[in-house]
Amino acid sequence: MTGRALSLVVFDVDGTLVDSQGDIVAAMAAAFDTVALPAPPRAEVLGIVGLSLDVAMTVLAPMLGAGDHARMVQGYKAAYMDLRATTGVAQSSPLYSGALEALEALRARDDVLLGVATGKSRRGLEKLVEGHRLQGVFQTLQCADFHPSKPHPSMLLAALAETGVTADRAVMVGDTSFDMDMAQASGVSGVGVGWGYHDRSRLTGARRVIDGFEDLPDALDEIWGLPA
Structure with missing residues (x-):
């Protein structure tokens, strides 16, 4: 000792x-697709990394309501899991x-x-x-x-x-x-x-x-x- x-x-x-920035940016694009909006620029998306997803969505899409934010969170999670399953953790x-x-x-x-x-x-x-x-x-x-x-x-x-x-x-x-x-x-x-x-x-x-x-x-x- x-x-x-x-x-x-x-x-x-x-x-x-x-x-994990590639998957984060791609998953966020999918999240914004769920509410028919274009995703923010890459720098803005990476700027919220570290926040919990529910908070991140309110920062990136303050004009939307709680229901849309919840859909975005689910869209992000589904896309992220798909990307990870496709490429594997070590690569993604x-x-x-x-x-x-x-x-x-x-x-x-x-x-x-x-x-x-x-x-x-x-x-x-x-x-x-x-x-x-x-x-x-x-x-x-x-x-x-x-x-x-x-x-x-x-x-x-x-x-x-x-x-x-x-x-x-x-x-x-x-x-x-x-x-x-x-x-x-x-x-x-x-x-x-x-x-x-x-x-x-x-x-x-x-x-x-x-x-x-x-x-x-x-x-x-x-x-x-x-x-x-």
Whole structure:
């Protein structure tokens, strides 16, 4: 044992661990087809990644009512599942370079627990974990089925409660301002990633912004005050 306090690293999924933007954009186009409207530009669609689908639809189509938003959510889910079934998880949502190695290195540490906080549904998250053979990697899985949308702190507060880790020993790794705002709201340090769906200029709430997974260990040690 290291004698260090137990720590927690919670990862966002889309735009952080996996690059699913192709399927997200295509599924959103299908969602807008259900209400006979053209989909917004790609940048606008990627800008809502991380929000729960019900909230995302109200942002992208504020002129519509709750019934249309509900139809869009169902249309999106059906299209996304079809795309994933056609191409397979590994191809439709490939892991970013270095992601698997970073997870394996952190998992090997006896003072670190891993978790996920995502706007995905539980079903979608489980399919992704299964598709990338990540079963047993994460000690806590928080998703949209059981929590308000990011940036509400509910997901991270639940992760802390489930693992018994204190907020000062926890880090949220994500690519969006929603992730960083959620981290701040829960008293957790945020590490932004520069390769995701929000421009790094929006990650103002992050303690650090990294450009590759190889930079994550140093960022964690700096936040936790560990020697290099």
